[in-house]
Amino acid sequence: MDELVSTEWLAQNLEQPDLVIVDCTFHMPADGRDAEAEFREGHILGACFLDIDEVADKSRGVPHMLPSPEAFGAAMEAIGVGRDDRIVVYDNSPYRTAARGWFMLRHFGADRVAILDGGLQKWRREGRPLESGESSPRNARFKAMAASDVVAMADLLKGAELPLVDARGRGRFEGVDPDPRPGVEPGHIPGSRNLPFASLYREDGTLKSEEALAQEFGAAGVDPAQPFIATCGSGVTANSVIFAARRLGGRGHKLYDGSWSEWGADPKTPKAKGPA
Known part of the structure; x- marks a missing residue:
């Protein structure tokens, strides 16, 4: 899987059992938008939501710092993402926050992570299907190990x-x-x-x-x-x-x-x- 995938590729591979889709949308407080609420209103079929502001080390007083490996692994298992899965991340943010999700997942040991080119905006423009409501996490194992050199x-x-x-x-x-x-x-x-x-x-x-x-x-x-x-x-x-x-x-x-x-x-x- 390439690290940048098209909406057409994703539409053709949605049903693959080892493919996990992760919404990594984040907005600044001044934007007046709630990324998680927007996810519940409409997201790509089967997607789960990674809150990059909450899955963070808050002890240092700096926004969304990388969490510990243990905390990150637990958070991924809670939303149904496994370290060995094929993972496609996307966003609906002007800050292109899928790239942050891509970095976090790779940093903690996932080596098959791709960004959806154009994100949810492109998916919607093309009239591709969405679903609403909460995600239904699958069973997943994510033993996180932080890279030491990035x-x-x-x-x-x-x-x-x-x-x-x-x-x-x-x-x-x-x-x-x-x-x-x-x-x-x-x-x-x-x-x-x-x-x-x-x-x-x-x-x-x-x-x-x-x-x-x-x-x-x-x-x-x-x-x-x-x-x-x-x-x-x-x-x-x-x-x-x-x-x-x-x-x-x-x-x-x-x-x-x-x-x-x-x-x-x-x-x-x-x-x-x-x-x-």
Whole structure:
């Protein structure tokens, strides 16, 4: 299974017994939308819902940090996702949060995870079937094991040798726009390059062609073939940059999970404003 699947492929494989579909939709509080309520109103047949804001380590005071392996495994078993399943993740979010679900599942040991290209928006536009209500979890086993080499912490970034790539929009990166979270200063980590995650997608929500993705990386001064550390506002949209680089053959990229929510709130960390 490719790591990016089409709505046509999914429609043809919905009945496969080892295929699990996971809705990873997440919205910012200011959006006034309830992702779980929207899931109950209509989702792809057989899908379950992964709340990336709740399945998180809340002890660090930073939004949706990766949970412990034990907590993640228990959460997956509760919604009926097994580590050895073929898993297709999708979203109905302007933040393309399926990429966060893809990263989380892979980080904790699932190695057959794909993103539905275009997400629920494309599925709906094509008139494909939906169902409503709660999901019915199947029996599943997910023995989670966290990868040791894909997550970067704040103390490592200060002397990081890998390039830093910030997926936020230009206004927030340059410090022109205020951060939406209270107590978080504007700007970016010194030395970062800026590659807004939205630039990686077409207007219909599908991922751009590999040629177009390569152009976006080039314009940002980022080599997708070389390892880098991706960051964003809170560790969600940065995963689109990691996924896009992987589509171009890159490997070894890391996620700064705390991202600007952690860095920008710490008065001791250096901060920069202006263009990259």
